[in-house]
Amino acid sequence: MADELTIERDAPNGDEFPPLRDENDNLSAAFMDELVAAIEAQDAGRARALTADVHEADVGAILEQLDPDQRPALIQLLGDAFDFTALTELDETTRVEILEELPPETVAEGMRELDSDDAVYILEDLDKEDRDEILAQIPPVERLALNRSLDYPEESAGRRMQTDFIAVAPFWTVGQTIDYMRDAQDLPESFHEIFVVDPAFHILGTVSLDRLLRAKRPVKVSDLVNEARHLIHATDDQEAAARLFQRYNLISAAVVDESDRLVGVLTIDDIVDVIQQEADEDIKRLGGVGDEEVSDRVWSIARSRFPWLFINLMTALAASFVIGLFQGELQKMVALAVLMPIVASQGGNAGTQTMTVAVRALAMRELGPHNVLRVVGRELVVGIMNGFIFAAIVGAMAVYRFGVADLGFVIAAAMMINLIAAALGGILIPLGLNRLKVDPAIASSAFVTTITDIVGFFSFLGFAALWFGKM
């Protein structure tokens, strides 16, 4: 697909540009080098020519990969030619850094050309002072609409909705509706359905554009209307809205206020970003990193990773404390020290497996009251099965390596116990956190490995103490 992009970019002028993306769909080194040279030479003409036919989403990707200082420099060089929509494609930290560098008048100017949802998306991450400074430069009517969206809670549907839409009365005909659309000035940039409302703007239903197109002009809109099955409240969480879109294959959906009046429309392109964001969040939380992005600065990365490492240190210290309880046994039999990490490590891995599936299933609402018992039971059985197999393997290996049959029994028993603990911990911890309304992705990992480390070391060294102590 890189081909089309290249062709398209080369076409408009005779200049030989390097291709924007390479064969792996990455921004090409040649293009980036030329652009960086233009920025460093303050060559506005060259920078504009290079980016003239680049889609705003790609401009966003370019900004993300530039050095932090080069980002506002490029925007200043491009001037009018910079489409602020590109900023919606950036990670939050990058966007805020850029906006703080640019003069508020430039930002306000750029914002005026944006759709309302994009403008809100850009404004919402700024602190109140910067935001007010920009809003002050925007005409009152638009400012009012932006402020209304900003009044909804963060990550709500109200923040993501587009406030321009087409609403008609049920007694209008197809012809009237089409004529109205032909004449109207401030229509949204693109739309996929129109809304049918009563005089108080309560929504009666929707008509998709393909149905409207296929109907004859005298037909009444009320004859084409689809019940608006999937209403979204402006205060609903964007994640819940995304689930509706995904589950019912929606392209757009009406957003209503607390009195069920139509206030906006959510479209799939915004929702795709939400879906991506939420999946990204899950992955990063499971991996023990916060809202970190690959474009973040060293300092913010080190700071955001520190708490997770610190929690892990506490876990490791707890495990170390458990080991410390058995110093006598370790002294007597050094083989225990050699073998003990195996039990803990297998448990950690098995627990992570169960937890990963559970966290995703919870996020997708695939794990609910009806099947929860079955899933817990199944994990227990899987834990026992894998427990048996790995107990046999490590038991045999321990005997082979150290020539002590009893050591084989001890490690086998500990492995069995720890894989069962891992299975139960891996499923019950995410379920418990979910019940407590804590995102299971964020904390499960630390709890699960704490359990498998402690159970792993305690059962292995404890069994050893009992077994060899007896003799």
Place this chain on the structure above:
Amino acid sequence: MADELTIERDAPNGDEFPPLRDENDNLSAAFMDELVAAIEAQDAGRARALTADVHEADVGAILEQLDPDQRPALIQLLGDAFDFTALTELDETTRVEILEELPPETVAEGMRELDSDDAVYILEDLDKEDRDEILAQIPPVERLALNRSLDYPEESAGRRMQTDFIAVAPFWTVGQTIDYMRDAQDLPESFHEIFVVDPAFHILGTVSLDRLLRAKRPVKVSDLVNEARHLIHATDDQEAAARLFQRYNLISAAVVDESDRLVGVLTIDDIVDVIQQEADEDIKRLGGVGDEEVSDRVWSIARSRFPWLFINLMTALAASFVIGLFQGELQKMVALAVLMPIVASQGGNAGTQTMTVAVRALAMRELGPHNVLRVVGRELVVGIMNGFIFAAIVGAMAVYRFGVADLGFVIAAAMMINLIAAALGGILIPLGLNRLKVDPAIASSAFVTTITDIVGFFSFLGFAALWFGKM
């Protein structure tokens, strides 16, 4: 939002149904219990009444949560009332199990009402024998189209595309086009743009429905056409197609064959599923589980998790081997055994953090040739910074706990080394795997923890051997 669904389901008949979803957006226990009772009583009337107004996506979710034996039973009970589209919402293993249970005639019958992309989606997972048995019962024209899609590689755009679309000549007027759409019989169920083609079906561009609606009847289609910037080849990977949709906020895109002739259209609803799938795959691969789903059976889960646990066992054995090299030191100083897991564990965690960010950035094409050096350098600096901090913390703790100052220096030095190894391993391993065209999500985890375990134990015990051996 559960409210609207409830209202809508209660409306059509007077019967008092339990709500489909509870306040957490899970399928409600009450609804599922009633449905299971109906299935067990073989009460077709009750089963149909319960599911009459349930969206096919929710029917899919219901099937997923039923016991494996109840799934085909419900479909048989519903008979004609079962919409096979529901099967597209299922996990692959569940879908295949159900299809193998149902008589081929029932499946073929149900398939005929599906859009071509949905039919392909259902057929592609079956083995050739079952698939041919079903295809044999489908009329030749439809069979031909399905076979053509099935000829494209797995996970390609050709498999996901819809083969019904509207294509017109550039010299047609808006009026002609609208009249054509009003009269045409076999239009796709819903569509968002029409395609403009030359007589050989080479694509000239697209016209969105809202542009068509807003134009006057005598206007030529060629005056409204948008250049089709984002062509997708039928053999392109679905993941690449999904990136295009996501990057450029597309709603639909033309799919062309090797001669650039229009053969189908990809729409955002299919792409949303691809985006979700790919994110899911990354999460699960990072967590060391394969294509496992929460609805899978015990046996297939135990089998799919085994290889990952086995690989981890090899890692743990390698770490254990390293420890075994220092049995003499461990014997002399048992404190080493107590402290050694801390160094390895912190390294594993720090490595996983770096790796998580790197894997996601690679998948999203945010980590390319232009910024790779900067990112690697940054990880190194973060590793050194966190290395310093945690070296100081654990060094102080070790001295406090065991009263041996030298032990503090040894563990501090080992921690420093291991956090640097973690940073480099966490970024270089995903980059290396990506270079080798191996999905970094699938293998990075095992490699990174192998490195941090081995470096962790070796550096700590090795420094101890050097330091205390000298004295």
